[in-house]
Amino acid sequence: MENKIEISDLRVHYGDTPALNGISFDVHPNEILSIIGPAQSGKTTFLKVINRTLEFTPEATVEGSVKLDGVDIRTIGDVYGLRRRIGMVLPLPVGLPLSIYDNVAFAPRAAGLRTKSELDEIVERCLQQAALWDEVKDRLDTLGTKLSGGQQQRLTIARALSHQPEVLCLDEFSIAIDPVTTMRIEEVLKTLQKEMTILLVTNLVQQAKRLANRTAFFLNGDLIEIDTTDVIFSDNPANQATYDYVNGTFG
Amino acid sequence: MNILRKKSAANVPFSETVIETFIRLCGVSAIVFVFGIFFFVFREGAGFLFGGLDLGQFLTSPEWYPTSLSNKRYGTLALILGTFSVTALAMCIAVPFGLGAAIFVSEFCSPKLRETFKIIIELLAAIPSVVWGFIGLTLMNQLIIAVFNAPIGLTMLNGGIMLALMSVPIIVSIAEDALKAVPDSYREAAEALGATRWQVVYRVLLPAAKNGLLAAVLLGAARSIGETMAVLMATGHSVNIPSGPLSWIRTLTATIAAELGEVARGAEHYQVLFIIGILLFTITFVVNLIADLVIKGIRQDS
Numbered sequence: 001m002e003n004k005i006e007i008s009d010l011r012v013h014y015g016d017t018p019a020l021n022g023i024s025f026d027v028h029p030n031e032i033l034s035i036i037g038p039a040q041s042g043k044t045t046f047l048k049v050i051n052r053t054l055e056f057t058p059e060a061t062v063e064g065s066v067k068l069d070g071v072d073i074r075t076i077g078d079v080y081g082l083r084r085r086i087g088m089v090l091p092l093p094v095g096l097p098l099s100i101y102d103n104v105a106f107a108p109r110a111a112g113l114r115t116k117s118e119l120d121e122i123v124e125r126c127l128q129q130a131a132l133w134d135e136v137k138d139r140l141d142t143l144g145t146k147l148s149g150g151q152q153q154r155l156t157i158a159r160a161l162s163h164q165p166e167v168l169c170l171d172e173f174s175i176a177i178d179p180v181t182t183m184r185i186e187e188v189l190k191t192l193q194k195e196m197t198i199l200l201v202t203n204l205v206q207q208a209k210r211l212a213n214r215t216a217f218f219l220n221g222d223l224i225e226i227d228t229t230d231v232i233f234s235d236n237p238a239n240q241a242t243y244d245y246v247n248g249t250f251g
Numbered sequence: 252m253n254i255l256r257k258k259s260a261a262n263v264p265f266s267e268t269v270i271e272t273f274i275r276l277c278g279v280s281a282i283v284f285v286f287g288i289f290f291f292v293f294r295e296g297a298g299f300l301f302g303g304l305d306l307g308q309f310l311t312s313p314e315w316y317p318t319s320l321s322n323k324r325y326g327t328l329a330l331i332l333g334t335f336s337v338t339a340l341a342m343c344i345a346v347p348f349g350l351g352a353a354i355f356v357s358e359f360c361s362p363k364l365r366e367t368f369k370i371i372i373e374l375l376a377a378i379p380s381v382v383w384g385f386i387g388l389t390l391m392n393q394l395i396i397a398v399f400n401a402p403i404g405l406t407m408l409n410g411g412i413m414l415a416l417m418s419v420p421i422i423v424s425i426a427e428d429a430l431k432a433v434p435d436s437y438r439e440a441a442e443a444l445g446a447t448r449w450q451v452v453y454r455v456l457l458p459a460a461k462n463g464l465l466a467a468v469l470l471g472a473a474r475s476i477g478e479t480m481a482v483l484m485a486t487g488h489s490v491n492i493p494s495g496p497l498s499w500i501r502t503l504t505a506t507i508a509a510e511l512g513e514v515a516r517g518a519e520h521y522q523v524l525f526i527i528g529i530l531l532f533t534i535t536f537v538v539n540l541i542a543d544l545v546i547k548g549i550r551q552d553s
């Protein structure tokens with residue numbers, strides 16, 4: 001089985017401050033890999049490396065390599081195409097100041113799709129998948145920014161699915177969502193897994209336990225441990241810090 | 252709300268009250284000044300406005316012969332058209348340049364270049380309008396004669412270019428502020444969706460900043476309508492229904508500036524000039540009103 005993503009000796013600095021200190025691991029195709037770890041451990045930074053949006057932070061330097069389907073992402077010329085292969089859901093929901101419809105149709109349009117019927121179909125499918133369709137189907141032309149925080153978060157999930165990514169990255173997606181909706185989206189993620197690889201950064205260790213095939217534990221820019229979720233959540237993971245963090249006795 | 256305010260007023264320190272009163276006075280005085288100016292202008296023109304002036308002729312006749320002995324005419328149509336045409340021409344030039352420059356400065360240029368650019372824009376804004384008029388009178392005049400083979404270069408085109416150069420700095424700085432005020436998270440979200448930088452600009456930033464951009468354009472236009480000295484010097488200052496960019500024109504403002512010094516206080520001609528002032532007041536009021544309505548309309552959409 002080929003690896004979907006191969007990370008080797010990845011180091012990131014913001015100016016002189018290290019954020020990732022040489023981490024290496026593989027991501028398997030169609031797995032849900034959750035990344036857990038306390039604040040400031042470099043989880044968000046890692047996701048920004050994957051879709052190359054860290055390039056907007058001028059003082060950030062990246063060393064080591066990240067390969068997507070065996071190709072070093074830094075050698076990919078079409079960075080916009082690369083970003084569309086990766087769906088990104090950021091922790092704070094950002095409804096773009098466009099209509100709900102235009103929010104979801106944004107990426108397909110940016111990629112050049114113009115056919116109304118195809119766009120309609122994408123918008124409906126993605127909103128369905130993000131468990132938002134029923135709430136907004138009658139007002140697709142109202143502004144995305146007018147939705148509630150939780151609805152906006154589901155809108156960003158729909159948007160991330162609109163370009164049919166190969167890898168879906170979610171950064172603490174449930175921060176603004178109520179538990180019931182969170183559960184619905186978790187179910188969606190389980191189905192999406194058949195079509196794509198999912199990287200799930202989460203502060204809720206129970207969410208990792210519920211969803212992930214494998215779990216990685218980050219701490220202060222180091223990868224402490226990566227293993228199947230069963231092992232990480234068992235009584236004897238390889239590292240004591242992992243056990244402490246997972247069981248809430250950390251620090 | 253009111254109850255809350257009253258309750259807390261009891262234990263507000265004395266200095267707070269002083270500051271609040273002072274700020275309130277400042278606000279009220281601004282309103283008083285505006286009304287005061289309007290009242291003064293109105294009083295000077297009112298006598299003739301309500302006794303003798305043919306308002307229809309005033310607004311629709313192109314004949315402006317205020318000093319003629321046998322055939323006095325107070326028609327301002329040519330002046331109104333002069334003001335509007337030169338402003339429109341100036342906006343045709345200044346809006347694309349101003350907005351383009353603002354987009355460049357806020358989205359595409361390096362921080363170092365941005366600082367240089369801002370200093371240049373500020374310098375441009377600090378040039379007094381009489382200097383622009385002088386440039387129009389000399390340099391631009393020669394240029395238009397040479398390029399268009401025109402008999403004289405003091406035309407609507409000349410004035411329009413001068414006005415454009417004067418409004419560009421206003422448009423750039425306000426539009427740039429509006430673009431800067433768009434949260435970075437919008438840019439990040441759009442870029443994560445694979446948008447190119449241009450797509451980010453026209454799909455996200457322009458819609459998000461449209462109120463501010465509109466304000467920038469309207470303030471630029473207001474600057475043009477109100478400008479006096481430069482158009483007086485650069486447009487040929489002759490009463491004429493404009494027929495194209497190369498016709499010479501005269502504006503409402505320039506007429507007041509040029510003729511007010513030569514008329515006897517209280518004379519008919521003097522009063523008519525003040526009525527032109529009232530007309531300018533009305534025009535700016537309407538422009539502002541439209542701007543407000545447009546912005547409100549946009550708000551309601553969104």
Ligand SMILES: Nc1ncnc2c1ncn2[C@@H]1O[C@H](COP(=O)(O)OP(=O)(O)OP(=O)(O)O)[C@@H](O)[C@H]1O
Binds near residue numbers: 039057
């Ligand atoms: N734009 C930036 N400029 C400078 N330092 C940054 C920047 N972004 C992140 N950092 C630093 O990099 C380190 C890792 O941050 P990162 O956001 O990746 O952590 P995280 O694991 O996502 O934390 P959280 O759980 O709080 O979201 C932190 O020390 C942080 O202060």
Ligand SMILES: [Mg+2]
Binds near residue numbers: 043044045171
């Ligand atoms: Mg984070």
